Amino acid sequence: MDIFKGFKLKYRSYHVITPQTGLLFDVRGLTVSEVDRIRNSSLIPSKVRSIINQVVYDVLQEKPKHIKNINDFKKSITLKDREALLYGIYHSTWTNNKEFIGQCGSCGEEQVLKVHIDKMFNINPYPFSENYKNAYEVYRASGGEENLPVLDKIIYEEKNKIDDINEEGYIEAPPEKKSVINEELLGEIIEVKSKKKKEQPAVNKFDILSKKVEIKLPESGIYVIIRQPTIADEDDAYLSSPFNQKNEVDLAAQTLMIDRFEEREDSGEVNIVNNRADIIYGFQSLPVLDRREIFNRYFDEFGKYQIDLKSNWTCKTCGEANILSLNIGPQFFRMVQDEA
Numbered sequence: 001m002d003i004f005k006g007f008k009l010k011y012r013s014y015h016v017i018t019p020q021t022g023l024l025f026d027v028r029g030l031t032v033s034e035v036d037r038i039r040n041s042s043l044i045p046s047k048v049r050s051i052i053n054q055v056v057y058d059v060l061q062e063k064p065k066h067i068k069n070i071n072d073f074k075k076s077i078t079l080k081d082r083e084a085l086l087y088g089i090y091h092s093t094w095t096n097n098k099e100f101i102g103q104c105g106s107c108g109e110e111q112v113l114k115v116h117i118d119k120m121f122n123i124n125p126y127p128f129s130e131n132y133k134n135a136y137e138v139y140r141a142s143g144g145e146e147n148l149p150v151l152d153k154i155i156y157e158e159k160n161k162i163d164d165i166n167e168e169g170y171i172e173a174p175p176e177k178k179s180v181i182n183e184e185l186l187g188e189i190i191e192v193k194s195k196k197k198k199e200q201p202a203v204n205k206f207d208i209l210s211k212k213v214e215i216k217l218p219e220s221g222i223y224v225i226i227r228q229p230t231i232a233d234e235d236d237a238y239l240s241s242p243f244n245q246k247n248e249v250d251l252a253a254q255t256l257m258i259d260r261f262e263e264r265e266d267s268g269e270v271n272i273v274n275n276r277a278d279i280i281y282g283f284q285s286l287p288v289l290d291r292r293e294i295f296n297r298y299f300d301e302f303g304k305y306q307i308d309l310k311s312n313w314t315c316k317t318c319g320e321a322n323i324l325s326l327n328i329g330p331q332f333f334r335m336v337q338d339e340a
Helices: 032-039 045-058 070-076 079-093 130-141 149-164 175-180 183-197 231-239 246-254 276-284 288-303 328-338
Strands: 013-017 024-028 060-062 097-103 110-116 121-123 213-216 223-226 258-264 270-273 307-314 321-326
Touching: 013 079, 024 079, 032 045, 032 328, 045 060, 045 070, 045 079, 045 231, 070 231, 079 231, 079 307, 079 328, 097 321, 110 307, 213 288, 223 288, 246 276, 258 276, 270 276, 307 328
Parallel strands: none
Antiparallel strands: 013 024, 024 060, 097 110, 121 307, 213 223, 223 258, 258 270, 307 321
16 A cells, blocks of 8 residues: 555755756655665675666656666766766755865864865866756756856857857957956867868767767877767676676776777778777786876866865864865765765
């Protein structure tokens, strides 16, 4: 017998605009059964991720029309997007006033830090996606009151500045508007407009899922093509191999951004390595400087577009300024284990 029959259950919810794909979701808080499901999940990494993905999908109250099932969902959002959704679930499940232990980076003293999670939140969105403008404008038009200044700025500047770029690509902003110009964003707009004029089809820069970046590694001379992986890519990688040891899990995670390796011979022949196991083996064989180049370029092109939870605090013992930085993934699991 359904004891809630006749009652309309209401959940706390939170609107999330994903930082990389710019999709708008409305997520609700977790139920007791969902918390127990996560808490009692298997320790095998692929199983844990499968349960998390399913639970995240299940709490979506509103989602884009093109996402009709969980497979569409996995192909539509990135790993950084999932972190944003976990934050939304975190926000709508538990209270925002938290206490953490901070350790001073100078004197080593620990102290209790009382913070408000909302006030720690910051988003650095991928600014070239049409999805951002659409999702954010829909959210605001539907009565959403929480504004994201960074998105307001991007949308405002593009609307007011794109017409101020003449045919030669020069900026013709009126003097009273110069203070709000985002030079980096305008540079990207100029570049894309120039490519359109020359009719040179390129990678769709406005969609992070189709973006690929080619790197010639400085030490080995091998070419690597990097991308931003989706949840579906993560699923494929973990389910296709028995990653049970922590070092194997770490390697799998580190190499998800690698789409393929290419060895280009002087003769013109190209040896392509795109099998996941071979990619992991090849990655382990790279010189340290090559690995560093991959990580640095990934961060610059993809990884910096994400959410951050940071707060400044001052040590009461020595007066040193410190930063409390939370990783939403581990923090989410800690909340599931400790507070549910």
